Amino acid sequence: MRSFLALLLALPLSAADDARRPxxxxxxxxxxPTIVRIxxxxxxxxxxxxxxxxxxxxxxxxxxxxxxxxxxxVAGRGATFLCRLADREELPATLVGADAMTDVAVIQLDLSRRRAKTPLPVAEFADSDRARAGxxxxxxxxxAGLTQSVTLGIIANDAMVMTRFVGAMNLDGESVGELVRWFGHDAVIFGGNSGGPLVDTQGRIVGINEIxxxxxxxxxxxxxAKAVAAELIAHGRVARGWLGLEVQPLLRSFSARDVRGVLVRSVFRDSPGAIAGLRQGDVxxxxxxxxxxxDCDEQMSxxxxxxxxxxxxxxxxxxxTREGTALTATLVPAERPANIAREAELASWxxxxxxxxxxxxxxxxxxNQDGVVVDSLRPGGPAAEAKPALLEGDLILSVAGRPVKDIATLRAVSRDLQKAKTEPEAVxxxxxxxxxxxxxxxxxxPEVDATIAPRAARPWAGFASQVLTAELAKALGLKGKAGIRVTQVVTGSVAEQASMKVGDLWFKLDGKVIAARRPEDAEVFGALIREYPVGAEVELEGQRxxxxxxxxxxxxxxxxxxAELPTLKEPxxxxxxxxxxxxxxxxRQGEGDLRGLLISKVERSGWADLAGLRGGDxxxxxxxxxxPDLNAxxxxxxxLAKEKPRHVVLQVRRSISGAFLEFEPDWNALEAAK
Structure with missing residues (x-):
């Protein structure tokens, strides 16, 4: 046996790989064939x-x-899903259910859109209790969103936990490590592998890659994973028991007294444990x-x-046990509540x-649980601009004298306050x-588009210029001269109509010297022009x-x-x-008469941003x-708000190129956020 083992260890790695290749x-x-890119x-x-x-x-x-x-x-906070199957077909999907405590989710492919008529390939689960290190x-x-890949390795640890030295893995307030003991392995995973299967040599799922x-x-x-998936498919969620106790491993000092158990570190008020009389310090x-x-973190799960x-x-x-005395209590477990609720948007706030x-x-x-907790604020938004401003963590209890029990109540109150209103209501x-x-x-x-105050008509000469500095004047053989040099003649302007050209030099305006000699004199000519009314005729003297x-x-x-052009904000x-x-x-001269609207701002992480829309498009x-205009x-x-199409396509012009940008908005979420 020893000689066989020595021979095996001496084999080149490639030979070992070849042996398990089949x-x-x-x-x-x-x-x-069952792998899906999501x-x-x-x-x-x-x-x-x-x-x-x-x-x-x-x-x-x-x-x-x-x-x-x-x-x-991967999927628990998903609004929309597009899945690419192994045969390269793409199908939309919807969320069936998701469980933060185990980091497992199930989505449903929309098979009504599937072109292929053959049965779907289905993965089989292995009995993971039989898996062992090695x-x-x-x-x-x-x-990384690429097509399928495979890496090879071994299970290095068949009961891996995250100790206090590594830190906890939390998802929406839930500690995944409370229930999960991972298979640690060295079959390399990268970003995008999350949710994909860890597979045994018989082609069965032995685990779901996560971290x-x-x-x-x-x-x-x-x-x-299989048990959680079954619950999600059957009920859309996983119901768990709860005693209202927070516990920890026994302290090292307990080992000297030959004590076994887990230490109660706190008891929640009105919980099953509190009702049964359990206390902090009980074992x-x-x-x-x-x-x-x-007596260690590894055993807590x-x-x-x-x-x-x-x-x-x-x-x-x-x-x-309490102070060495053995006791028994009768408890009625409750259903475990979530640590925190999912956040929702109130755009009008x-x-x-x-x-x-x-x-x-x-x-x-x-x-009690009445009230709504402020999760985040939009800078410059109504709540952030209130006096005093609301802050993260504030608990809203009433609005306009009406009690706020939960988000649904707050939405209803907000809708009532905004009925038939075109401007914000102070509440x-x-x-x-x-x-x-x-x-x-x-x-x-509702947000009101900023209106531009009427402005006085200002005169305009239709060209841009630079200062004829002392250095430029000397280089051009005009030592001692002051004035301006034309750098741009705007197409269709009065300057173009007067046959002005780039490079023209102007020294006087209606006989008055244009006293511009230094770079900081760039506004001198503009100030002279502003002394005239619109429609006035002026004479420029210079040279060409x-x-x-x-x-x-x-x-x-x-x-x-x-900055003064009409703008429409699409929240x-x-x-x-x-x-x-x-x-x-x-x-854009030379590109034809492109009738459209200029994108002045794109909100970070909004639907338009995800589609690739940019400022300046x-x-x-x-x-x-x-x-062609804001009314259109x-x-x-x-x-669109009435039709609620699945896809929204934006046609844009970007520099000298065109593009079609597409996104799939979550209309239900958009309606709820009003």
Whole structure:
């Protein structure tokens, strides 16, 4: 045996690889047809808005109905999904359910759009309890959004946990490590592999890849992932037991007393544990007849899984010791509440907000779950501009004298306040900050496009110039001369009509010296022109190509600058557009008469941003509707809101190129955020 082992270790690596090549090939052939690349637009609340970002993950088809298993951190916050199958066909998908505590999610392929008529390939789960350190495994998926890839390795740890020294993995307030003991492995995974399967040599899913810790990958064991997926498919969520206790491993000092169990570090008010009389410092020794023990972090997940599997409402016994005395208590587990609720956007407030959960209300020392928690604020938005301004963490309790129980109530109150209103409504808001009870006035309602105050007509000569500095004058043989040099003649302007040319030099205006000699004198000529009314005729004296020159101009009205042009803000898609100004059209001379609107701003992580719209783009049409002016854009956007098309296509001009940009808005979320 020893000589055989020595011979095996002496073999070149390539020979060992060749020996297992057939089983690797079989595993790939069996599992790869089920691999799915998932493109997702996810949403996260920040800066008072639901910001959207594009991400890519992996998954595997797990049943003939087209359900795909992946990670919560891939799909749990998804608004839209596009899945690319192994045969290169692309299908949209919807979220079936997602579980943050195990980082498992299930999405449903839209098979009505599938071209192929053959049955879907379906992955098989292995019994992950049989997996051991040293087993050969393959990581399969679509890293970095690329097509399928496979890496090879072994299971390095069949019960990997994140200790306090590494840190916890939290998803939406839930600690994944409470329940999951990962398979640590060295089958390399990259960004985009998340949600893809860890595969055994028989081509079965032994885990779902999730994390990387140093050079190790971490996969959720198949038995855990399969059980959670079944719950999500059946109920859309996973219900778990809760005792209202926070526990930790026993302290080292307990080992000297030969104590076994887990240490209660806190008991939530009004929880099952509190009702049963458990206290901080008690040592639990058995739960529902099963002994519990942990003297290190690695052992804690066993206790957490035991409690999670308890059925809410079914009475159990808990054995514990208190100051050395053995005791038993009867508990009725409750359903485990979420740590925090999902945030939602209130555009008319400039806020993202959350409902209170039972746990978040307890931590905030609130008597109940009533109220809405401010999650983030939009800078310059109504809530941020209130006096005093609302802040993150504030708890809104009433608006205009009406109690606010939750987000649904706040939305209803906001809608009532905004009925038939075209401008924001000032409302009194009562909220709690820490232990202080405060009030403020917030102007809630639709954003009003900034109107440009009427401006006095200003004269304009239709050309741009530079100062004839002393250095330039000397170089041109005009030592001692002051004035300006023409650098641009605007197409269609009075200067062009008067036959002015680039390079013309002007020394006098109506016989008055243009006293511009230094770079800082750039406004001298403009100041002289502004002394005249629009329509006045002026005479310029100078030279062209060394010859004296005189021109007469009839001053026109100065075109409105970009900052004074009418602008429309589109908050749903996250962009602002304005009319084209004279300068914009002049800059596009030679491109034909392009009628459209200039994009003046694109909100970060909005739908337009995700589609690739940029500031400076010329918007020509939306879903085939031309938008030559703001009225056309407003009408087109109103039509889209009624039609709610699946795809929105923007036709734009960018520099000398054209482009078609596409996005798939989540209309339900857009309507709810009003």
């Amino acid at each position: 089983e690797v090939d079989r595993a790939i052939a069996r599992l790869s 493109e997702v637009i996810s949403e996260d609340g920040s800066e008072g808005r639901m910001l959207r970002q594009h991400a890519v993950g992996s998954g595997a088809i797990i049943d003939a109905e087209g359900r795909v298993i992946t990670n919560y951190h 087993d050969t495994v393959l990581s399969m998926g679509c890293p 990387g810790v140093g050079s190790l990958g971490g996969a959720i064991p198949a038995n855990t 639990l020794t058995a739960v529902a007849g099963q002994a519990v023990h942990a 066993t206790y957490h899984r035991l409690v999670a599997d308890l059925r809410a409402g079914r009475e159990i016994k808990v054995d514990f 400039g806020l993202t907000v959350r409902d209170q959960t039972r746990l978040s209300a307890l931590r905030a020392k609130r008597p 009194l808001v009562a909220f709690v900050r820490g232990t202080a009870e405060m009030i403020s006035v917030v102007r809630v309602g 190509d060394g010859q004296p020159l005189k021109l007469t101009l009839k001053l026109a009205e100065r075109p409105a600058p970009a 749903r898609f996250g962009f602002s557009a304005r009319e084209q100004g004279f300068d914009d059209k002049a800059a 010329l918007l020509l049409s939306i879903n085939g509707r031309p938008v 854009l407003r009408t087109g956007l109103e039509a």
